[in-house]
Amino acid sequence: MSAPHRHGGEPAVGPPGDGAPTPAGPALPPGREEEPLPDDHSAVGRLAATVERLREEVRAAHAAAEGRALIELAKGVIVERLGCGPAQAAKQLAELAGQAGLSQLELAADIINQAAHDRVAEVAEGFVRAVRQPDGPGTAGTGPDAGGPDAQVNAGGTGATGAAAAGDSVAVRLRTAESAALNAGDSQAVAESLLEHALAPLGAVAVAIWTTGPDASLTLCGHAGFGADEPARWRYVPPGVATVAREALTARRTVRFPSLGAAGVPSIGHTRHPDGGRVAVPAGTGGRIHGVLEICWHRPLEPQPQAVERQIEALAELCAHTLETLPVQPVPTRALSSAAAGASELVELADGLYDPALVLTPHLDGEGRLRDFRIRHANEHFQDPAGRSRGAVDGALLLEAYPTTAGENELFERIERVYATGEPFRARRTRLTALVDQVPLASAADLSISRHGDSVLLIWRIEDESARLASLLQHAQRLGRIGGFEEDVLTGEITWNGQLFDLFGRDLTEGPVSLRDLTAHAHPDDEVAIGRFLQAVLHQRRASSAAFRMLRRDGVTRHIRVIAEPSLGADERLLAVRGAYQDISAQHWTEVALAATRDQLAVTEQESAERNRLALQLQHAIMPPTTAPLDAPGLDVAVRYRPAETESLVGGDWYDAVVLPSKKILLCVGDIAGHGIEAATGMVVLRNALRGLAVTGAGPGQLLSWLNNVAHHLTAQVTATAVCGVFDPSTRTLRWARAGHLPPVLVRGDRAAKLPLLQGLLLGALAEAEYEEAEIQLEPDDTVLMYTDGLVERRDTSVHDSLDQLLATAQTPADGLERRLDLLLTHSKSDTDDDTCLIGVRVT
Amino acid sequence: MPEREVNLDVEVEIHDADTAVVSVGGELDIETATMLHHHLANQFLHGRRHLVLDLSALDFMDSSGLNVLIRAGRDARESGGDLHLAAPTPAVRRILEITGLTMTTPLHADVADALVAAGHEG
Numbered sequence: 001m002s003a004p005h006r007h008g009g010e011p012a013v014g015p016p017g018d019g020a021p022t023p024a025g026p027a028l029p030p031g032r033e034e035e036p037l038p039d040d041h042s043a044v045g046r047l048a049a050t051v052e053r054l055r056e057e058v059r060a061a062h063a064a065a066e067g068r069a070l071i072e073l074a075k076g077v078i079v080e081r082l083g084c085g086p087a088q089a090a091k092q093l094a095e096l097a098g099q100a101g102l103s104q105l106e107l108a109a110d111i112i113n114q115a116a117h118d119r120v121a122e123v124a125e126g127f128v129r130a131v132r133q134p135d136g137p138g139t140a141g142t143g144p145d146a147g148g149p150d151a152q153v154n155a156g157g158t159g160a161t162g163a164a165a166a167g168d169s170v171a172v173r174l175r176t177a178e179s180a181a182l183n184a185g186d187s188q189a190v191a192e193s194l195l196e197h198a199l200a201p202l203g204a205v206a207v208a209i210w211t212t213g214p215d216a217s218l219t220l221c222g223h224a225g226f227g228a229d230e231p232a233r234w235r236y237v238p239p240g241v242a243t244v245a246r247e248a249l250t251a252r253r254t255v256r257f258p259s260l261g262a263a264g265v266p267s268i269g270h271t272r273h274p275d276g277g278r279v280a281v282p283a284g285t286g287g288r289i290h291g292v293l294e295i296c297w298h299r300p301l302e303p304q305p306q307a308v309e310r311q312i313e314a315l316a317e318l319c320a321h322t323l324e325t326l327p328v329q330p331v332p333t334r335a336l337s338s339a340a341a342g343a344s345e346l347v348e349l350a351d352g353l354y355d356p357a358l359v360l361t362p363h364l365d366g367e368g369r370l371r372d373f374r375i376r377h378a379n380e381h382f383q384d385p386a387g388r389s390r391g392a393v394d395g396a397l398l399l400e401a402y403p404t405t406a407g408e409n410e411l412f413e414r415i416e417r418v419y420a421t422g423e424p425f426r427a428r429r430t431r432l433t434a435l436v437d438q439v440p441l442a443s444a445a446d447l448s449i450s451r452h453g454d455s456v457l458l459i460w461r462i463e464d465e466s467a468r469l470a471s472l473l474q475h476a477q478r479l480g481r482i483g484g485f486e487e488d489v490l491t492g493e494i495t496w497n498g499q500l501f502d503l504f505g506r507d508l509t510e511g512p513v514s515l516r517d518l519t520a521h522a523h524p525d526d527e528v529a530i531g532r533f534l535q536a537v538l539h540q541r542r543a544s545s546a547a548f549r550m551l552r553r554d555g556v557t558r559h560i561r562v563i564a565e566p567s568l569g570a571d572e573r574l575l576a577v578r579g580a581y582q583d584i585s586a587q588h589w590t591e592v593a594l595a596a597t598r599d600q601l602a603v604t605e606q607e608s609a610e611r612n613r614l615a616l617q618l619q620h621a622i623m624p625p626t627t628a629p630l631d632a633p634g635l636d637v638a639v640r641y642r643p644a645e646t647e648s649l650v651g652g653d654w655y656d657a658v659v660l661p662s663k664k665i666l667l668c669v670g671d672i673a674g675h676g677i678e679a680a681t682g683m684v685v686l687r688n689a690l691r692g693l694a695v696t697g698a699g700p701g702q703l704l705s706w707l708n709n710v711a712h713h714l715t716a717q718v719t720a721t722a723v724c725g726v727f728d729p730s731t732r733t734l735r736w737a738r739a740g741h742l743p744p745v746l747v748r749g750d751r752a753a754k755l756p757l758l759q760g761l762l763l764g765a766l767a768e769a770e771y772e773e774a775e776i777q778l779e780p781d782d783t784v785l786m787y788t789d790g791l792v793e794r795r796d797t798s799v800h801d802s803l804d805q806l807l808a809t810a811q812t813p814a815d816g817l818e819r820r821l822d823l824l825l826t827h828s829k830s831d832t833d834d835d836t837c838l839i840g841v842r843v844t
Numbered sequence: 845m846p847e848r849e850v851n852l853d854v855e856v857e858i859h860d861a862d863t864a865v866v867s868v869g870g871e872l873d874i875e876t877a878t879m880l881h882h883h884l885a886n887q888f889l890h891g892r893r894h895l896v897l898d899l900s901a902l903d904f905m906d907s908s909g910l911n912v913l914i915r916a917g918r919d920a921r922e923s924g925g926d927l928h929l930a931a932p933t934p935a936v937r938r939i940l941e942i943t944g945l946t947m948t949t950p951l952h953a954d955v956a957d958a959l960v961a962a963g964h965e966g
């Protein structure tokens with residue numbers, strides 16, 4: 001979209017509505033060559049008339065659109081202020097204008113000025129005050145003509161005359177320029193609009209808008225009033241060439257040349273207006289100079305009233321906004337990609353660097369001033385000196401992430417300067433300060449700061465290796481969620497790092513928790529594990545670790561692993577304990593998830609294998625497979641324990657043979673129903689219970705009755721069978737009873753016979769049970785065998801038949817008791833892969 | 845571990861609102877005991893507190909199986925009912941005798957006898 005009007009090389013105050021919107025304005029004198037020649041008879045003439053009519057419509061539409069934009073804006077203000085609808089606002093605007101004797105457009109500009117209270121309004125008010133003063137300075141070039149364009153745009157004008165009218169028209173003019181500039185599609189249109197609406201009334205004849213490149217070069221991106229050839233020649237000003245615009249850029253302020261020729265400074269249009277005055281204003285927003293607005297007068301420039309200067313500054317600001325928001329389209333065809341280098345390209349560049357780098361973009365406050373820089377990207381090699389993760393820094397504001405950069409001569413100021421001027425900054429061994437756990441840590445770094453497009457690239461290399469390592473360690477601790485501690489055992493002094501307070505959810509002021517008080521912060525079920533850990537570290541003085549569930553006051557449960565090692569003095573005395581807590585919660589849940597999804601089977605198998613091994617170890621520990629448990633007078637005792645071949649079936653078989661205080665001998669074989677660790681622990685309970693009960697001197701029936709009670713009240717509903725005998729060596733009598741168990745076998749001479757099936761319920765089935773008791777008088781060389789059903793149980797044979805086979809094996813001659821037991825095991829026909837327990841006693 | 849095929853057949857026949865006849869066939873051991881337990885627990889859950897276990901087709905029973913019977917007997921008593929065992933094979937009968945279970949749980953020659961006893965006692 002191009003501007004509605006285009007003025008030629010002449011002073012632009014000519015009558016409106018002249019030049020056709022042809023791009024080559026200056027080539028055509030603003031004459032009437034294209035006025036329709038009303039030759040109605042020629043087709044060409046009709047076509048020409050139509051084209052002109054259409055052009056007129058377009059022009060009127062543009063003019064109306066600019067005015068309408070202001071009126072719409074004002075209506076918006078009224079809607080907001082009065083809380084009415086748009087139609088009512090339009091009516092209100094028309095009525096108010098009528099009452100005030102103003103055009104709607106003028107009133108709209110007033111309303112917006114009041115609402116906006118911005119620079120434009122200020123300038124307009126100032127201007128009004130200035131021109132109302134009778135002897136106010138002549139506002140060079142702002143003659144009565146100034147109302148011209150406005151009146152035209154207004155399509156109605158007002159009856160007001162004189163200074164007031166001139167002042168009012170400034171407001172309209174500036175607002176119109178602003179509105180046009182904001183609606184303009186490119187900076188060229190902005191330049192044309194500025195000249196027409198705002199600068200021509202000030203007597204200026206031409207305007208140039210320069211944009212600054214990343215290398216501080218200047219590119220012409222908009223112009224009006226310079227003719228056709230001159231802008232092409234001045235399309236690009238390399239860095240270092242001192243022009244009017246360059247002076248403004250370097251000085252970062254408005255520069256003024258009353259006469260260009262007298263100053264001897266080259267610039268665009270200096271041949272056409274050699275003695276004309278020039279003003280160049282840096283156009284910047286938020287601390288960044290985007291370009292320069294250069295205004296050209298035909299005649300030498302007299303000192304201007306302050307109001308005009310401020311007006312020009314307001315226009316430069318307007319320019320800056322458009323330069324900032326519009327894509328840069330240089331007048332010549334030459335590409336200017338570097339100026340538009342996107343932050344994304346910079347991010348890629350940063351990622352390609354081997355040093356830490358940040359990509360920063362400006363962060364403006366509500367009023368458009370540069371307040372801070374946003375960390376747009378932290379590259380792969382970025383290491384936060386304070387140990388935070390990249391993610392914690394990425395996207396943060398620079399001053400918030402690194403408050404210490406704000407100091408005098410510090411990083412922030414350097415970045416600000418580079419951003420404003422585009423001049424890169426490079427220095428070796430620059431001091432950088434960072435807070436590491438609230439402790440300022442200064443380190444020397446090589447710095448490089450450069451501006452690319454709208455972003456700043458900050459690269460540094462920290463020289464101090466130890467500082468880097470310290471930061472790495474911090475980093476690792478945070479990442480691993482590890483908190484270190486040291487406890488001086490002698491003084492009781494405890495040192496924690498900050499991370500550990502976080503882990504415990506404790507405030508720094510509350511102080512650390514001693515290892516000895518750890519159980520108070522742990523799940524009750526983990527007390528045993530912690531107790532073992534403390535015993536290992538504090539008493540056995542060896543490094544140890546434990547995992548426990550930490551119960552934090554905030555209700556959070558964390559899975560924590562604590563690792564500690566004792567520090568011993570020269571005299572082997574415990575001086576201190578050092579260690580670390582690690583939050584393994586994440587790890588823990590990952591493991592849980594893994595177990596649930598992938599490894600469940602394997603884990604379960606492994607666990608049960610471990611449990612089964614434990615059961616077997618328990619069995620072995622309590623009942624050595626072959627060792628005779630005792631050397632009893634008058635009695636040979638031999639035992640065999642054969643665990644099930646399948647580890648998972650290792651069960652609760654047990655035997656016992658012990659000399660009681662009464663010199664009688666307790667003999668027992670039992671079998672807990674079930675397998676695995678539960679059966680094995682049940683076995684231990686019953687075996688030990690029976691030993692204890694037997695000390696009372698009670699008979700086997702009574703013992704089993706008590707033992708039944710024990711079994712019945714075990715938490716896991718345990719049932720067991722057992723046979724229990726008490727042998728009196730003095731009389732060679734065996735009193736016995738059984739609880740659901742196979743009866744003992746008596747081998748006398750070459751005959752084997754099972755003892756009678758006494759009444760006796762298996763243990764644990766009922767709360768109370770009674771057990772029949774019998775006594776047998778043994779003779780020398782008699783052998784009594786007690787056994788568990790692993791010895792006889794077969795799926796395809798009744799117990800009755802199996803027992804018969806056992807008896808047959810038992811009565812085959814054997815060379816001694818041990819040999820007999822071996823024989824029995826060897827010839828066992830059992831096929832159930834059960835545990836087998838066998839105890840044999842031989843009267844001597 | 846040599847996996848044995850699960851070899852236990854359980855059939856439930858509802859005799860009346862609070863009596864069920866559960867036929868148990870095959871081998872009742874560590875592999876199958878839990879399955880029978882679930883069947884029996886289900887009957888108690890549905891209010892059948894008088895249970896008759898037809899053991900005529902049960903060839904083998906080990907201590908795990910015994911435990912199920914013991915628990916069933918206990919559950920029945922707690923819900924005011926009873927458990928009756930009917931027609932065990934000699935092998936199973938022998939186990940019941942050895943373990944003394946015959947002292948706590950009535951044994952019957954056949955299901956009809958057991959049902960009469962169950963009705964009488966219930």
